[in-house]
Amino acid sequence: MTVAPRGTYDILPDQAMAWQWMEMKIREVLLAYGYGEIRTPIFEHTELFLRGIGETTDIVEKEMYSFTDKGGRNLSLRPEGTAPVVRAYIQHKLHGQGGATKLFYLGPMFRQERPQAGRFRQFHQFGVELIGEDSPMADAEMIVLAHDLYRQLGLTGLEIYLNTVGCPVCRQEYKKELIASLQASSDQLCSSCRLRLDRNPLRVLDCKEASCQALTEQVPLLHDYLCLDCREHFQQVTNLLDQVQVKYEIKPKLVRGLDYYTRTVFEVINHDLGAQNAICGGGRYDGLVEECGGPSVPGVGFASGMERLFMTLEQKALLPAFSRAPQVYIIPLSADLTTVGFEAAFLLRQNGFKVEVGFTPKSLKAQLKAANRSGAPLALIIGEDEWQDRQVTLKQMDTGDQVRADWAELAEQIGQMLAQTESL
RNA sequence: GUGGGCGUAGCGCAGCUGGUUAGAGCGCCAGGUUGUGGCCCUGGAGGUCGAGGGUUCGAAUCCCUUCGCUCACCCCA
Numbered sequence: 001m002t003v004a005p006r007g008t009y010d011i012l013p014d015q016a017m018a019w020q021w022m023e024m025k026i027r028e029v030l031l032a033y034g035y036g037e038i039r040t041p042i043f044e045h046t047e048l049f050l051r052g053i054g055e056t057t058d059i060v061e062k063e064m065y066s067f068t069d070k071g072g073r074n075l076s077l078r079p080e081g082t083a084p085v086v087r088a089y090i091q092h093k094l095h096g097q098g099g100a101t102k103l104f105y106l107g108p109m110f111r112q113e114r115p116q117a118g119r120f121r122q123f124h125q126f127g128v129e130l131i132g133e134d135s136p137m138a139d140a141e142m143i144v145l146a147h148d149l150y151r152q153l154g155l156t157g158l159e160i161y162l163n164t165v166g167c168p169v170c171r172q173e174y175k176k177e178l179i180a181s182l183q184a185s186s187d188q189l190c191s192s193c194r195l196r197l198d199r200n201p202l203r204v205l206d207c208k209e210a211s212c213q214a215l216t217e218q219v220p221l222l223h224d225y226l227c228l229d230c231r232e233h234f235q236q237v238t239n240l241l242d243q244v245q246v247k248y249e250i251k252p253k254l255v256r257g258l259d260y261y262t263r264t265v266f267e268v269i270n271h272d273l274g275a276q277n278a279i280c281g282g283g284r285y286d287g288l289v290e291e292c293g294g295p296s297v298p299g300v301g302f303a304s305g306m307e308r309l310f311m312t313l314e315q316k317a318l319l320p321a322f323s324r325a326p327q328v329y330i331i332p333l334s335a336d337l338t339t340v341g342f343e344a345a346f347l348l349r350q351n352g353f354k355v356e357v358g359f360t361p362k363s364l365k366a367q368l369k370a371a372n373r374s375g376a377p378l379a380l381i382i383g384e385d386e387w388q389d390r391q392v393t394l395k396q397m398d399t400g401d402q403v404r405a406d407w408a409e410l411a412e413q414i415g416q417m418l419a420q421t422e423s424l
Numbered sequence: 425g426u427g428g429g430c431g432u433a434g435c436g437c438a439g440c441u442g443g444u445u446a447g448a449g450c451g452c453c454a455g456g457u458u459g460u461g462g463c464c465c466u467g468g469a470g471g472u473c474g475a476g477g478g479u480u481c482g483a484a485u486c487c488c489u490u491c492g493c494u495c496a497c498c499c500c501a
Contacts, residue, residue: 003492058499062425080501109501114425116495125501192498208497257500267501278501305501333459366453368461383459397461 007113007121017322022153022310023106026126029149033141035104035128040084042108046076052083052292054259056199063111077110080258081127081303082285083292089131090294100133106306118276118308127282127303131289134298136233139264139284140240142302146268146280147246153309154318158279160247161267163254164234165202166226168262168287174225175201181219188215205253221252233263260285264300270312279312280304325375327418330357331367333383340382344392344410351411353418372397377421378414396421 004010011019027037046066053059065077078084085103088094094101106126113119128145130138143160150158165171178201186194190209197204205216226234241248248266256265265283273279282302290296313319328348332341338361345357356374358367364381371379381393386404394417395402405413 006492063499111500113499114497115493116497119500123501127501203499275496276500281501303501308501331460363454364459365457365461368459370461372461379461381459385459393459395460400460400462402460 005121007115007119009120013324014322017324018313018319019306019310021320021322022306022313023126025153026106026149029145029152030104030126030128033102033145035102038085038088038103038105039107040078040081040088040105042110043075043077044084044087046074048083048087048292049076049079052086052260052288053080057257057259059111059258063113065110065112079111080109081105081107081125082129082258082260082288082301085127085129085301086131086289086292086294086299089129090289090292095132095295095297100138101131102129103131104128116276117274118305118311120307124306125303126306127301129299129301131299131301132297133300134286136236136264137240138300139233139237142282142300143237143241143248143266144244144246146282146302146304150268150279150309153313155270155312155316157270159249159269159271161251161254161269162238162241162248163251163265164222164226164230164237164263165255165261165265165283166222166230166263170225170227170230171202171222171262174220174222177220177225178202178204182215185215188212200259202255203257205255216253223252230263237264256281256283260288260291262286266302268304270308272315273308273311276308278305279308323375325377326354326356327376328353328355328378328380328414329371329374329376330355330380331364331371331382332358332361333364333367333381335361337361337382337384337387340387344380344382348411348414351415353411353414368395378417380410380414 030037046064049060049064055061059079064079066074067076068074085105089101089103104126107124108122109125110122112121115121128142130142143162147158147160166174179197182189182197182201182204186197188211189197189204190207190212193204193207193209193212196207202222204212205219207213207216238248238250254265254267256267261283263284263286266281267278268280269277270279271277280302282300284298284300286298289299310319330341330344330348332338338359341357345355348355356376358370361367364383368379377397379395379397381395381402383393386392390407391404392407392410393402394405394413396417398421
């Protein structure tokens with residue numbers, strides 16, 4: 001069996017055109033918002049992800065494709081895009097250019113998980129990063145940008161989940177309270193939540209286990225422990241969203257799995273997608289740049305899963321139909337005439353036509369069948385009879401009408417006939 | 425890493441209370457028109473029944489193992 005490795009897949013020509021279309025729309029919107037594309041390597045020093053994403057996250061604990069190269073360097077295929085962008089930001093001292101830095105990326109990511117609907121081992125994300133700006137307007141712009149981008153792709157029924165996870169100061173305070181509150185009845189927590197209790201207690205909040213959910217009903221909320229700055233920041237973010245009437249739902253227990261998030265976190269959900277229904281996730285990461293060895297600058301961004309986006313577009317029939325049909329299908333009727341067919345194809349392509357030519361001189365019937373299958377509106381038949389007069393036959397596939405054309409005036413005549421069929 | 429479902433022709437599938445040469449549809453190829461496609465008719469090619477082992481006179485069908493796909497858990501995009 002020769003199959004692509006588990007969790008990977010091939011994008012065949014018909015689908016590739018839809019992907020290109022989707023990528024084009026994404027780039028259009030991001031460029032319109034003033035973001036510049038950045039292309040970073042698909043592997044980085046493993047250390048970058050350990051520091052950036054956090055050593056206790058699932059991603060670095062069990063999902064990274066890591067390897068040692070021949071120089072003994074420890075490298076990993078990137079499991080996400082933010083840490084590499086931050087690394088590039090620091091490396092090229094982009095903070096020195098003044099003002100906030102607005103970047104986007106688009107490409108494959110790698111995580112060694114069990115695949116399922118909407119989850120792959122090599123998958124694609126596009127992401128946006130706004131580094132060097134701590135205004136709540138930056139947070140709001142991220143959410144509005146995501147919303148607008150999906151809308152421009154035709155998507156309207158998506159839900160936005162919003163929350164704040166505070167800053168290191170007030171979150172620390174809250175964590176203590178949370179642990180204290182859960183400790184009493186820790187025997188009712190699921191096994192993984194018992195581990196989370198001291199490693200990453202916030203994650204207990206969005207555990208789907210019924211018993212854990214029941215417990216978190218009673219637990220104090222982070223919102224009640226926010227420091228004044230964090231509270232105001234969140235208030236302003238929601239005010240801005242209200243201002244432009246972008247609807248969201250506040251989910252007090254929304255906690256994201258990457259360690260670097262501070263204050264605002266959000267997700268965009270498509271409920272019709274199956275278990276993996278988040279097509280976008282992001283938030284603020286004020287400590288990340290410094291953690292990675294850069295200056296102390298804030299940042300905010302999001303990443304969007306392109307397979308999930310593609311599935312959504314497919315599901316809602318929002319992908320345009322693409323045709324790879326040629327304009328002219330050339331049919332040489334004998335072995336001697338295949339070179340003439342080859343030359344005709346060359347000539348017409350020089351004139352800008354989309355042309356396909358039969359490689360083997362099968363029967364006219366068979367070749368017309370192939371022409372029909374190709375979807376070409378015009379068939380160009382080169383037979384012995386007409387070729388004696390340096391002519392060929394042009395057949396209009398929809399009507400079946402056919403005329404003779406002089407070799408010397410081929411391009412001109414085909415141009416006219418195509419213009420005619422297209423105007424009908 | 426754990427659990428469920430599924431592997432039969434290029435594709436999507438039927439057959440599975442064990443019984444001759446494993447089927448139909450779509451697609452493909454050819455003929456019905458010695459140079460005319462789509463519709464129709466006729467014919468044809470194409471299968472180690474995922475792989476290995478076992479039970480049996482006999483296995484696509486029952487049992488075991490294994491690989492793959494898929495969905496879900498965990499977690500995330």
